[in-house]
Amino acid sequence: MYRIILTRLGQGLLTLLLASIIIFGATEILPGDVAEAILGQSRTEEALAALREEMGLNRPAVVRYFDWLGGLLQGDLGTSLATKRPVADMIESRMWNTLRLALLAAAISVPLSLALGLWSAMRAGGKVDKTLAMTTLAMIAVPEFFIGLILMKVFAVELKWLSASANTRPTTSLWQNFVALALPVATLSFAVLAHMMRMTRSSVINIFTSPYIEMAALKGLPKRRLVVRHALPNALSPIFTVIALNLSYMVSGVIIVETVFGVPGLTRLLVDGVTLRDIPLIQACAMIFGSVYILLNLLADVLSIMANPRLRYPK
């Protein structure tokens, strides 16, 4: 088992490395360089050369890549072009806002979608299942900002129950925090609910229709033992994967939600960076999101291997 986990960890590390190459490469292939972007149209050749020298841009791309990667590993995320502040400082002050939003949304949507998915699976083909299927089909196709704006219109503008701005300070009370965060968390949960529910449903149906469960039922095992000992270990691994996969939907959801509700979070920083073409900032933010995503997928795989005996042995 440990060998398989180690191999999987190695693969994860390789994916991370590949992600860093993709990010660095994507921001490198543009015509012109960062120095040109800083100086803009009114540049002179001398100023350009001087700035390139200062920023080390005249070294080959490979050297700069390893320089950047080395910096990342030591926690040096570079300096923002737009604000001239260290990127690490800018990210640090905003990290918590995004993390809180994502964690709260996950805490609500994961149990809810597992319950709904299970319910749907147990009534497969029935009225509940069909209604939920139609609803999810529509929900998957609705843009996140539409949900956000409708919620905002109803609960913040018309009813004035909740706040449309999620900008909270450490001093605000628990109730004020709830008022501020309820709408963004609800929007984000809504965005991932449909996918997670469907995946839970299909993985549960998959397992309960498999021959070995039928066999176990036919030989007269008590239902408790059937579920806990036979079905659950196999059901857990797809569920871990489902949860991890949805964090990718959450990444795109968070970007929209932070914009709709004006949350000063990490994705807002990334979008601002993209607008201002602040390359070091984009690279750092993308690398953070990418690593979180890859690490969560890795965690899901490792947990699956530990939960499911069948995955412990290579085929």
Place this chain on the structure above:
Amino acid sequence: MSDAAEFTKPRASVFAGLRLTWTAVIAGGVLLFWLALALFGPWLAPHGEAEIISGTTFAPLGEGGFLGTDKLGRDVLSRLIYGVRTTLLLALITTVISFGIGVTLGFAAAILKGWFDIVVSRIVEAFMAFPSTLLALVVIGAFGTSITVLVLTVGLVLSTSVFRVSRALGYDIGVMDFVEAARARGEGTWWILTREILPNSMAPLIAEFGLRFTFSILFLSGLSFLGLGVQEPAADWGLMVQENVGGLFLGSSAALIPAACIASLTVSMNLLVDWFQQRQQGETVLEKIDQ
């Protein structure tokens, strides 16, 4: 299809043969409506795309224009009508690009197999190990916002999943008896691809096209909503939402209307693909998404 009875049936049963459900009829109607508006919009719009018609900004419904005015006093209805063209056309172009790349590479990987398949599959896996929105943001950040960059980026990002689908289809169909028979007859690779594999993978590819089209509308309007997609003064539904969000607190629905239009478009598209999928394979589109 080969059933002789099919041909002797009266003409009236053309619609019965489609096995339309009421959701499919409604969804199809909505899509046809938007399509017609995209084609004939410029002759129907009461005002120009970026024409300022009123001094009042965020005028409510019925004032200034039929649907009110936006943040600059432009007619919401006219921008909505011009916007459907941008929204549908850009989504169509990106989907076609993603299919051009995805299907070509996918079938090539399935037929050539060997090192080509391994290399392309690994590259696609590397890209898929990364949230697609993030990938698009990084590229747009590097190249700046322009329609060309937008369309190419989103098309490329979406092509990864098209590649996976068409590669799987190519592999599945490539081992079937009729393909074996064609090979034994001595037909060339090109003949097998265009006469055997492609016709037989048409239905799943059409369903995939519908799904990718929906996704690309969502993706593009999301980017426009962030201010990174279509730029003013052009009218695009996602952009219209972004422009007029501020009006929400002034009682204006200039942001909600285009958002609702996008939702009507994407939900209808999904329902129609679902109907097509059920008719073809007897499985719902959700099972396709679940995979």
